[in-house]
Amino acid sequence: METIFTELINKKICIWGWGRxxxxxxxxxxxxxxxxxxxxxxxxxxxxxxxPYISENELITNLDKFDIIIKSPGISLYNLxxxxxxxxxxxxxxxxxxxxNKTIGITGTKGKSTTxxxxxxxxxxxxxxxxxxxxxxxxxxxxxxxxxxxxxxxxELSCHQLDSxxxxxxxxxxLNIFPxxxxxxxxxxxxxxxxxxxxxxxxxxDLAIINNNIADITNTESxxxxxxxxxKNSKRGLFYLDNNLIFKNANxxxxxxxxxxxxxLKGEHNIHNICAALLATYFSTGIExxxxxxxxxxxxxxxxxxxxxxxxxxxxxxxDSISTIPQSTIAALESLYNVDTLIIGGMNRGLNYSELFDxxxxxxxxxxxxxxxxxxxLFTNLENxxxxxxxxxxxxxxxxxxxxxxxxxxxxxxxxxAAASYDQFxxxxxxxxxxxxxxxxxxxxx
Numbered sequence: 401m402e403t404i405f406t407e408l409i410n411k412k413i414c415i416w417g418w419g420r421x422x423x424x425x426x427x428x429x430x431x432x433x434x435x436x437x438x439x440x441x442x443x444x445x446x447x448x449x450x451x452p453y454i455s456e457n458e459l460i461t462n463l464d465k466f467d468i469i470i471k472s473p474g475i476s477l478y479n480l481x482x483x484x485x486x487x488x489x490x491x492x493x494x495x496x497x498x499x500x501n502k503t504i505g506i507t508g509t510k511g512k513s514t515t516x517x518x519x520x521x522x523x524x525x526x527x528x529x530x531x532x533x534x535x536x537x538x539x540x541x542x543x544x545x546x547x548x549x550x551x552x553x554x555x556e557l558s559c560h561q562l563d564s565x566x567x568x569x570x571x572x573x574x575l576n577i578f579p580x581x582x583x584x585x586x587x588x589x590x591x592x593x594x595x596x597x598x599x600x601x602x603x604x605x606d607l608a609i610i611n612n613n614i615a616d617i618t619n620t621e622s623x624x625x626x627x628x629x630x631x632k633n634s635k636r637g638l639f640y641l642d643n644n645l646i647f648k649n650a651n652x653x654x655x656x657x658x659x660x661x662x663x664x665l666k667g668e669h670n671i672h673n674i675c676a677a678l679l680a681t682y683f684s685t686g687i688e689x690x691x692x693x694x695x696x697x698x699x700x701x702x703x704x705x706x707x708x709x710x711x712x713x714x715x716x717x718x719x720d721s722i723s724t725i726p727q728s729t730i731a732a733l734e735s736l737y738n739v740d741t742l743i744i745g746g747m748n749r750g751l752n753y754s755e756l757f758d759x760x761x762x763x764x765x766x767x768x769x770x771x772x773x774x775x776x777x778l779f780t781n782l783e784n785x786x787x788x789x790x791x792x793x794x795x796x797x798x799x800x801x802x803x804x805x806x807x808x809x810x811x812x813x814x815x816x817x818a819a820a821s822y823d824q825f826x827x828x829x830x831x832x833x834x835x836x837x838x839x840x841x842x843x844x845x846x
Contacts, residue, residue: 404498404544408433408468414459417472418442421491424539425470426451431545439466463487470494473535473560478590484564492557495540496567499553504680505534505568507557507598508575508611510728511673514665515575516556518677518699523552525695526685530554535561552684563594568601571684572622573609573676578727579751609679611672612637625683627675638675638689640668645675647689656689662697666706667735704832706732709839714809717839720816721832726756729818739765740811741803743796745772746819746831753781756818761785767806769799773823795824796831800838 408429415422418440429436439452441459454462460480463469469488471477477484496503506516513536523530531543534555543553555569577595579588599608602622610617612626612634626637636649638656645656660671674696682689701707709717720732724746733739742765744756760768760782767789770778775792782790789806793799796815803813815835825831 404494405432407494408436411467412437412439412465414439414441414454414466414469416441416456416459416469416488417475418444418446419472419474420537421472421539421541424541425491428541428545441469473558473563476560477564490561490565491540492534492555492561493565493567495544495553496565496569500567501570502550503553503555503569504571504573504684505555505557505598506573506575506676506680507559507562507595508573509578509595509725510722510731511575511669512556512558513702513722514670514705515573515673515677516554517702518665518674518696519573519680520554521699522677522681522692522695523554523684525698526681526687526692528552528685532556534558557598559591559594562597565597566601568598568606570602570605571607571609571680572598572602573680574598574611574614575673575676576611577614578725607683609637609676611676625679627679628672638679640671640675645678645693656693658693659697664697664699665701667731669731669735670706704828706735707832709836712839712842713804715804715807716810716812717803718812718814718816719832719835720814721821721828721835723816723818724820724828725751726753726818729756729816730759732814732816733759733763733765736812736814738811739763739814741765741767741769741807741813743769743771743799743803743813743815743835744818745770745774745778746817746821747823748773748777749820751819753778753818757781760788766808767791767803769793769802771796771799771824772817772819774819796834797838800835800842804842 413436415425429438439454440446441454441456443456446453463485466487471488471490504519506512516536520530520532528551529549530552531550532554533540533543535558536556577592599620599622602608602620604621606622608620608622608624610624610626612628612630626634628639631639631641631646631648639646645658647654647656678689704719704721707719709719718736723729723732768782770792779790779792807813821828821831
């Protein structure tokens, strides 16, 4: 029987991209297929490695010289004007080819890390042997390095990892789709198609758990279950209505109680994520949702996702640095009461902010602080809103200092940038960590 290991035997292999996943691929090959003919290709010169290196340009002109090219997800074939050939693959594609029947995959523009961790948390609490990996920072090949009869692999899958793959997980969760990563893709349609790949290659034995706000779901043979609010247009699923969860299938409809005030995950969007996670756990274990629903109250939110930092000088600070699109900032504002100060802005990727502008005009947010590459654009579009104090700052620390001066006592200062972080920070985690540092060290400046 062919396995992921035998597929690599006696092949000329190129590892394309020398980041975390590329290094994981080499470690995997060295362990399971030692002595393989391997070359590393990267756009940057690599020294101090014991195997041959070629430049990315050299690889592009010699794609047909390799039996297998294992590409890292951050490399865009679109930007390089390359069509995927049969010999170009990835860790995720190879993993799903051989382990799809034990895989729960989660994707979406927002909420995939939280939902992935929640599914993992629930399965662990039900005493299943489960591993977590993918876009959360654990390459999927790492899950096989010391695999010990795993029941389920729970994978967060990014659009980059799903792009052009020919296999889909047995249980797939599609949370939402908003315009994102348009610096990687040439259009929103290409980005959406990459996300849809999580269900495109499913068969009639597979299961797709899909937000019923997502339209155009026609390219899957799998059984579809929905979650969200619109129960009328769905044959089956788990829905949040009138502060209750409603489980619906062909045979019956039943109500499941949920106390949202006891949830550490805040916001209605997170209740939808919970619905998706509960359905995935139900189908992967066969255990009725009522038997484990109380476990959701024990789940701790991940950092940088509506993370409550604390109360400082009678101001409540929340870190939502994960917010890189306008829709997630709107969701954050709807999740929290008494937001008095909002800090927005970051890298300019040409997103449409009109929905956020309209929302802020009607909101009770008093102070809107604009930072990053987008600060002038945001300021120009917001400065004339009545009864709003719109300001722009050169950096995040200046905005935090102003928040201490201007936020009303007892109210909230929220960092929810609606933009990527790469203009001034390494990533969204770095941005969130610095936000927390500036807050906790503000007293030292006085």
